[in-house]
Amino acid sequence: MVVKSAHDTHSTGTGKGTLFLWPDHWQVLGQLMPNRAHRHISASLLVGLDQPFRLQVDGQWRRTRAAVVAPDVPQALDPGSAAMWIAQLDPDSPLWRALVPLVADDRSADIVLSKEMQLPAGEAGCAEMKDYLSGLVKRVGHPPVALDDRVARVCESLRRDLPDKLDVSALAAGVGLSSSRLSHLFRQQTGVPLRRFLLHLKMNRALTFWEPGKPVSHVAAEAGFYDQPHLVRTAREMFDALPSEIIAKGWLRVCRCPSA
Structure with missing residues (x-):
């Protein structure tokens, strides 16, 4: 964009x-x-x-x-x-x-x-x-x-920890569900699979870290992506553009807003 x-x-x-x-x-x-x-x-x-x-x-x-x-x-x-x-x-x-x-x-x-x-x-x-x-x-x-309380707790956990890899078994055990049941319930409640939700959180973090002139590989590492190509593929799929094409070239002024 x-x-x-x-x-x-x-x-x-x-x-x-x-x-x-x-x-x-x-x-x-x-x-x-x-x-x-x-x-x-x-x-x-x-x-x-x-x-x-x-x-x-x-x-x-x-x-x-x-x-x-x-x-x-x-x-x-x-x-x-x-x-x-x-x-x-x-x-x-x-x-x-x-x-x-x-x-x-x-x-x-x-x-x-x-x-x-x-x-x-x-x-x-x-x-x-x-x-x-x-x-x-x-x-x-x-x-x-309202979200199912178990799904809400999983969302909070992923936001808080932002793990490199998704451990569905551990998340499911934490809310008293089987892995398959949690995966189904999460998709049903939010409209997205667990793994894509975690990718979304990582991309949000990448946007907050992106600065003009900063290497894409550095942003990928800071945001928890496997490598630079992983970030690039995800950004293309989600936005039809790379943040570097949007932010670094000056098309957008970025305002990082407080949560409160």
Whole structure:
């Protein structure tokens, strides 16, 4: 994903958008270039701030002003000239859990934007962007769908320890389940397999470590990937781009936001 500023829509890739990073989600504000089909492990909330855009889900294109896509679902974006606001919500995030009823079994759904909704405009910081997102989810969402307590504990464990390798047996024993039962329950509750959830957490860590000029191999090691090619393959699958292509070339200004 390549981002230009929402206020510089006619530039040729030299403008700047903003990437806001939190522990359980991230947001992008700006004008995006088209991307090919990819699979975020997080859920996607996409809003055209000034006009509709084209969204592909499971190979089918549609035109929409705002939409939500469930975790681990193939999607592609053609924003045209629309200024975009996109939030990527972790599968265990309360924000996504409040949007789950909108999607049901359809894997994605359009959202109707009302005049009362406050959307990002101009310069915004972490606190403002978090408020914008919370306000939108509160207006269009439902009471959050609770995660099974055992799945929630596994998510907390993986976030806390971020292991190099996934030990399903140990995780399952810690919550009183068999390995097969935990794997099935986790996929059923979150929409993603355990191993892909751990990859997602590692990629989030890679984004927080990425700095202009920093070798990809160093970032891969710090984030817990096997090696540089492993990180590259994962980034291509999740984003259709490498963070180095997004951040290091200056297409995005990065704001690392506090969890509170």
